[in-house]
Amino acid sequence: LAKEFGIDVSCVCRILKNRDTLLSEWLKGGNQDRKRKRDGKDARIEDALFRWFTAARNHGITISGPLLMEKAKDLAVGLGIDFEPTSGWLSRWKKRNNIGNNRYHKADPSLQAVDNWYLNTLPSLLSEYSPEDIYKVDETAIFFREMPDRVLESNDNAGFNRAREYVTVIICANSTGTEKMRLLVIGRSKRPRCFKGVTMDALPVQYESDLYTRLSVNIFQKWVHGIDAKMKQAGRKIILFIDHCTAHTAGDLDNVKIVILPPKSPPALQPMDQEVIRHLRHHYRKQIFTKIIGDFDGSDPQSAVDLARSITVLDATHMLNAAWKDVQPETIRKCFLRAGIWKEFG
Numbered sequence: 001l002a003k004e005f006g007i008d009v010s011c012v013c014r015i016l017k018n019r020d021t022l023l024s025e026w027l028k029g030g031n032q033d034r035k036r037k038r039d040g041k042d043a044r045i046e047d048a049l050f051r052w053f054t055a056a057r058n059h060g061i062t063i064s065g066p067l068l069m070e071k072a073k074d075l076a077v078g079l080g081i082d083f084e085p086t087s088g089w090l091s092r093w094k095k096r097n098n099i100g101n102n103r104y105h106k107a108d109p110s111l112q113a114v115d116n117w118y119l120n121t122l123p124s125l126l127s128e129y130s131p132e133d134i135y136k137v138d139e140t141a142i143f144f145r146e147m148p149d150r151v152l153e154s155n156d157n158a159g160f161n162r163a164r165e166y167v168t169v170i171i172c173a174n175s176t177g178t179e180k181m182r183l184l185v186i187g188r189s190k191r192p193r194c195f196k197g198v199t200m201d202a203l204p205v206q207y208e209s210d211l212y213t214r215l216s217v218n219i220f221q222k223w224v225h226g227i228d229a230k231m232k233q234a235g236r237k238i239i240l241f242i243d244h245c246t247a248h249t250a251g252d253l254d255n256v257k258i259v260i261l262p263p264k265s266p267p268a269l270q271p272m273d274q275e276v277i278r279h280l281r282h283h284y285r286k287q288i289f290t291k292i293i294g295d296f297d298g299s300d301p302q303s304a305v306d307l308a309r310s311i312t313v314l315d316a317t318h319m320l321n322a323a324w325k326d327v328q329p330e331t332i333r334k335c336f337l338r339a340g341i342w343k344e345f346g
Helices: 009-017 019-027 043-058 065-079 087-096 109-126 217-234 271-296 304-309 313-326 329-339
Strands: 134-142 167-174 184-187 206-209 238-242 256-260
Touching (some): 065 087, 167 313, 271 313, 271 329
Parallel strands (some): 184 206, 238 256
Antiparallel strands (some): 134 167
16 A cells, blocks of 8 residues: 555554544545644634534535634633634634635535435435446546556657547446456447457457447447346346436346436446546556567567557457456445445345
């Protein structure tokens, strides 16, 4: 962990030792950018003021700085503490509690609807399925010839342009991470020249094409009906969570229950957006490095740019498949757990 995040081992030990306290602070909505936890003039007043502030905002009450200072005085009197709030103290208190100065807006009903859905609707949906039968699908763009943004090189070497060729990748897995569906890769060409002599069934991924490299209704229906047939053959019924998108039109299914997440669902409530996609990209870049280094060490060395340009869509399908295999089940499980799309065993 220390090596991965670039911090001292002692720092990791302190974090692990105080993990419950830190998690509690994070759940309360504190400033996540703070590197040290400093208390103010009196922790009792500050905690009481934050609880009052949270309750007032939940009821739609507009809170200003002067009002907070007056309330802090009242709380100090009630607690029998000699306390005189200042503008500097108020500024630090707001920073410690991640409170900003924003113009007053009416609460967005759609965001409230998201909260209600996750708190009230989601648990009843999950109760009907075992963790192995709870799935989430998501999509991401992969620049399949992309080199890293930062490289080690001598000062007299010029940089290279970032490769812009990409494919759209559809990833799907269950909440335990024990079943990762075959990747769906969408490219621009219906049958790239590099596929010559290769049957589509022999590809390590399911390949589809779209002029704009996007997930269309037809492609999604073909994919999800394939999942439905697979589950029907296995005698399983699963629940599949999908994002709110016009392309996500499934039609009639027998063994797959489609649940569309509420519009404006934040990334923190979506498993794949948390770490799964990042890990897939990380492992894919490792595959690129391995291929480029292997080709460079061959009999006819070329520049890294030329080697990257030589990567074909066929190469990308094999490297994406290998990268997907390298995404660990525990990573997926933890992302489902943090997103709340999780049901405990038993």
